[in-house]
Amino acid sequence: MEPVIEFTNVTKQFKGFAVENMDLQVNKGFVTGFIGANGAGKSTTIKLMMNLLRPDEGEVRVFGLDYATHEKAIKERIGFVYDGNVFYEGMNLKDIQRIVGPAYRHWDGALFRQYAEQFELPLNKAVKTFSKGMQMKASLALALSHQAELIIMDEPTAGLDPIFRRELLDLLQDIMLDGERTIFFSTHITSDLDRIADYIAFIKKGKLMFNQSIHEVAENYGLVRGSLELLDRDTEKLFVHVDRTASGFEALTSDVRKTEDVFGEAAVIERASLEDIMYFTNRSDVQHV
Amino acid sequence: MQIILSNQSKEPLYEQIKNQVVSAILSGEMEEGKALPSIRQLAKDLHISVITTKRAYEELEKAGFIYSIVGKGSFVAEQNLDVIREKKLKVIEEQLGNVIRNSQEIGLSYEELQDIMKILYEE
Amino acid sequence: MFNLIKRDVIIQKKQLLLFVPFIVFFILMDAHPVLIFLVVSLYVPFNALAFDEKTNVNVLLNSLPYTRKQIIASRYLGTIVYMAASIGVAIISLTLAHQSFTVTHVALSVGLFLLFSAMTFPLFYVLKPGYIFPIVMLSFFLFVGGGPALLRLMDDSLQGLIQFVMDLPMTTLLTGFLAVAIILYSISWAVSSVVYERKAF
Structure with a gap:
C-alpha cells in the first residue's frame, strides 16, 4: 500500500517531553484516526507532519517527498485544520480568502463560496465573532478549496456539538468518495472514529503504541472479566493492564486468541472499545508490543 | 438492495454486510451481473469506514459471490x-x-x- | 511572494484609512520633514508586524505553500516597497501643503528607517510574541530621542572622527550613510532568515 505520510525513526526532544523513534505510515485513500491522551504528543506529531517542527533525528516524508527540497510542492497538496483559530481574528472570511487563496496554485474560489454557503458561513463578519464550530467550518472550507489530496486535522471535533460532529463526519465521507484523498486526524472522542476511521494510530507519552486497521484492532484487543483466582504471574502476562476489585478483575488483552486458549469459558471476553484500549493502555506502565 | 447494520450485534459489521449481500443474491433479489454500490459509496451510505465495506466485498469475492473489475466496480457473479x-x-x-x-x-x-x-x- | 507582500495591506485595510490623516497630523504639527518621512515609512510595516504578533500567524503562513525563506524575504522586500510608497504619499502631501523639504531629507529618513528596521526586525523572530511590540516602541523613542543626545555625549571622544565626517561633502556623507544602512539591512535579513529557519511553531 502507498504511504502518503511516512515517519522513519523520528525523534523530537523537548524539555520533559519527547516524541521518540516514531515510525508511522499513513495509507493513501483511507481515514486514519490518531488517538491518545491529552499531552501524549498528538499535536507535536501533527506539527512534525506539517514541518512546523523539524525532527532532531529521523525523516518525515509526505507524498514520498522530503521537506528540505519540496516544502512548497508538499504543502500545495495538504489541507490543514487546526485546533484553534490561526487566522487573523479581526478579519472576515472574504479577506482571509484573499490571503489564503492566492497561496495555492489550484485555489478554487467558486468551490470555497459553495462550501461557505453550505456551512452557512457569513463572508463579511469577523472570524472572532464565530462560534467554535463555525471557526472549524471556516478552516475546513479553506482546507477543501484547493484540491488537497491530504487533509490533516488536529482535534477537529473538539468542542463541537454532536449534531455538527455528525455533519462533519458525513462531509469527510463525501470527500473520500473518489478514493484519491487521505485524511489524518487527531481526536480524543473515540466515537468519531468508530464511524469513519479505517486505521487507528495510538500514541502514548510520545511513543506510537500501534497503527492498525480497525479490523486488526477489533481482532487483537479484548476486554476480559473473570474471578480473581484466574490471575497468576503467567496469566497476567496476557494483559496490558489489570484492574482488580473485590468481585473480580477486568483487564485488556492485546492477544484475544491466546487469551481465549488460556481461559476458555472461565472468563468473559468481549470486544474492547477504543476507549477501553486507551484507558487500560494509559494505566499500564509496562510497555507491550 | 437494503443493508441494515446493528452496532449492538456481536457479529462484526463486515460480516453483517457480507451475509446480507449473500442472502440478497441467493433469494434472487440481486441478479447475476448486477452492479453493487461502490465500496466508498456504500461506506458513506452506511456511515461506516471504507475498510469495512472493502473487507466485506473482499470476502464476498473470495467466496465467489461477486467479482470486481478495476475501475468499474463489483458485480454479482454467476451462481451455481x-x-x-x-x-x-x-x-x-x-x-x-x-x-x-x-x-x-x-x-x-x-x-x-x-x-x-x-x-x-x-x- | 507577491501575495505575501500584498498580505500586509489586506490585514490593515482599516488602519490604512487613517494613513492620510496621520500624515496631515504631522504636517499640521509642523514636524520636521525627516521625522515625517520616517514615521510614515514605519506605518505599514510595523503595523503589519503588530498584527502578526497577535495571532498564530506563523503557524498559518508556514502551513501554506511558502518556504520560510520566502516569508522572511517578503518582510524585507515588502518593507522597502511600502517605504517607497509611503514616502511618495508624504511627498505629495507635503507639496500640496506647501511645505518645503529636500532630497537630503528623504535620503536621511530612508537611511534612518532602514537602520531602525534592520535592528528591530530580527527581534520579532527571536523574542516571544507579546514582548516584542513594547520593546520596539521603546527602542523607537530611544532611537529618535536618545540618538542625538548620545552623539552629543560622545562629542569629546569622537571629536576627531566627527570632525572628519563633518568635513566630508554632504553627498558623500549621505551616500556613505545610505550604503551603511543598506548593508546593515541586508545583514539583518540574513540573520532573520537563519533565526526563522530554526524556529519551532
Whole structure:
C-alpha cells in the first residue's frame, strides 16, 4: 500500500517531553484516526507532519517527498485544520480568502463560496465573532478549496456539538468518495472514529503504541472479566493492564486468541472499545508490543 | 438492495454486510451481473469506514459471490444455485440433527417438535 | 511572494484609512520633514508586524505553500516597497501643503528607517510574541530621542572622527550613510532568515 505520510525513526526532544523513534505510515485513500491522551504528543506529531517542527533525528516524508527540497510542492497538496483559530481574528472570511487563496496554485474560489454557503458561513463578519464550530467550518472550507489530496486535522471535533460532529463526519465521507484523498486526524472522542476511521494510530507519552486497521484492532484487543483466582504471574502476562476489585478483575488483552486458549469459558471476553484500549493502555506502565 | 447494520450485534459489521449481500443474491433479489454500490459509496451510505465495506466485498469475492473489475466496480457473479442449495441443505440437515438430539434428551415428542417448528416458521 | 507582500495591506485595510490623516497630523504639527518621512515609512510595516504578533500567524503562513525563506524575504522586500510608497504619499502631501523639504531629507529618513528596521526586525523572530511590540516602541523613542543626545555625549571622544565626517561633502556623507544602512539591512535579513529557519511553531 502507498504511504502518503511516512515517519522513519523520528525523534523530537523537548524539555520533559519527547516524541521518540516514531515510525508511522499513513495509507493513501483511507481515514486514519490518531488517538491518545491529552499531552501524549498528538499535536507535536501533527506539527512534525506539517514541518512546523523539524525532527532532531529521523525523516518525515509526505507524498514520498522530503521537506528540505519540496516544502512548497508538499504543502500545495495538504489541507490543514487546526485546533484553534490561526487566522487573523479581526478579519472576515472574504479577506482571509484573499490571503489564503492566492497561496495555492489550484485555489478554487467558486468551490470555497459553495462550501461557505453550505456551512452557512457569513463572508463579511469577523472570524472572532464565530462560534467554535463555525471557526472549524471556516478552516475546513479553506482546507477543501484547493484540491488537497491530504487533509490533516488536529482535534477537529473538539468542542463541537454532536449534531455538527455528525455533519462533519458525513462531509469527510463525501470527500473520500473518489478514493484519491487521505485524511489524518487527531481526536480524543473515540466515537468519531468508530464511524469513519479505517486505521487507528495510538500514541502514548510520545511513543506510537500501534497503527492498525480497525479490523486488526477489533481482532487483537479484548476486554476480559473473570474471578480473581484466574490471575497468576503467567496469566497476567496476557494483559496490558489489570484492574482488580473485590468481585473480580477486568483487564485488556492485546492477544484475544491466546487469551481465549488460556481461559476458555472461565472468563468473559468481549470486544474492547477504543476507549477501553486507551484507558487500560494509559494505566499500564509496562510497555507491550 | 437494503443493508441494515446493528452496532449492538456481536457479529462484526463486515460480516453483517457480507451475509446480507449473500442472502440478497441467493433469494434472487440481486441478479447475476448486477452492479453493487461502490465500496466508498456504500461506506458513506452506511456511515461506516471504507475498510469495512472493502473487507466485506473482499470476502464476498473470495467466496465467489461477486467479482470486481478495476475501475468499474463489483458485480454479482454467476451462481451455481444447485451447488449452493445442496450445501445449504447439508447444513440444515446437520442443524436439524442437533435439534432432534436435544429434543430426545428432554423427551420432546415428534409432534410437539413439529408444533414448535410450525409456530417459528410462520412467525 | 507577491501575495505575501500584498498580505500586509489586506490585514490593515482599516488602519490604512487613517494613513492620510496621520500624515496631515504631522504636517499640521509642523514636524520636521525627516521625522515625517520616517514615521510614515514605519506605518505599514510595523503595523503589519503588530498584527502578526497577535495571532498564530506563523503557524498559518508556514502551513501554506511558502518556504520560510520566502516569508522572511517578503518582510524585507515588502518593507522597502511600502517605504517607497509611503514616502511618495508624504511627498505629495507635503507639496500640496506647501511645505518645503529636500532630497537630503528623504535620503536621511530612508537611511534612518532602514537602520531602525534592520535592528528591530530580527527581534520579532527571536523574542516571544507579546514582548516584542513594547520593546520596539521603546527602542523607537530611544532611537529618535536618545540618538542625538548620545552623539552629543560622545562629542569629546569622537571629536576627531566627527570632525572628519563633518568635513566630508554632504553627498558623500549621505551616500556613505545610505550604503551603511543598506548593508546593515541586508545583514539583518540574513540573520532573520537563519533565526526563522530554526524556529519551532
